[in-house]
Amino acid sequence: MLVNVINQSKHALPSYQTSSSAGMDLRANLEEAIILKPLQRALVPTGLFIELPQGYEAQIRPRSGLAYKHGISIVNSPGTIDADYRGEIKVLLVNLSDQNFTVEDGERIAQMVVARHETVEWQESVELTTTERGAGGYGSTGVK
Ligand SMILES: O=c1ccn([C@H]2C[C@H](O)[C@@H](COP(=O)(O)OP(=O)(O)OP(=O)(O)O)O2)c(=O)[nH]1
Numbered sequence: 001m002l003v004n005v006i007n008q009s010k011h012a013l014p015s016y017q018t019s020s021s022a023g024m025d026l027r028a029n030l031e032e033a034i035i036l037k038p039l040q041r042a043l044v045p046t047g048l049f050i051e052l053p054q055g056y057e058a059q060i061r062p063r064s065g066l067a068y069k070h071g072i073s074i075v076n077s078p079g080t081i082d083a084d085y086r087g088e089i090k091v092l093l094v095n096l097s098d099q100n101f102t103v104e105d106g107e108r109i110a111q112m113v114v115a116r117h118e119t120v121e122w123q124e125s126v127e128l129t130t131t132e133r134g135a136g137g138y139g140s141t142g143v144k
């Protein structure tokens, strides 16, 4: 799909790393590096502005390598970019490790997956259909 984008960053547009990747890696666009102390969070700019077609959203997800090696995650994971959002895409990183982590300019900090979504219209009802699960949840199907 074609998506309008304005790239005000110093870096190339995000791209898929392999032909069947679901996500495109997003790079930090920084004047200077950010040092994240343990449990500290920061809203990291990307310099990207996009215009998604109606009925689509972009999800901002953590990168597993950063999470595994450095404990870097995203506070609001997955972040949601609405189709009508025209501001800069930012990534809310958090350092879940016990050591400082430096976010460098140009570093791949997250990945963005574009997905379709439905728009719900409520149909108010007095009862719902009966199912095998019923109201069971939170581990109701087994001890572990
Ligand atoms: O990780 C994120 C999450 C959101 N946004 C932008 C795009 C999104 O369309 C907008 C609003 O996000 P959200 O609805 O999650 O935030 P909110 O706290 O509900 O704010 P608002 O009242 O503006 O909707 O902020 C980002 O740039 N990065």
Ligand SMILES: [Mg+2]
Pocket: none
């Ligand atoms: Mg909102």
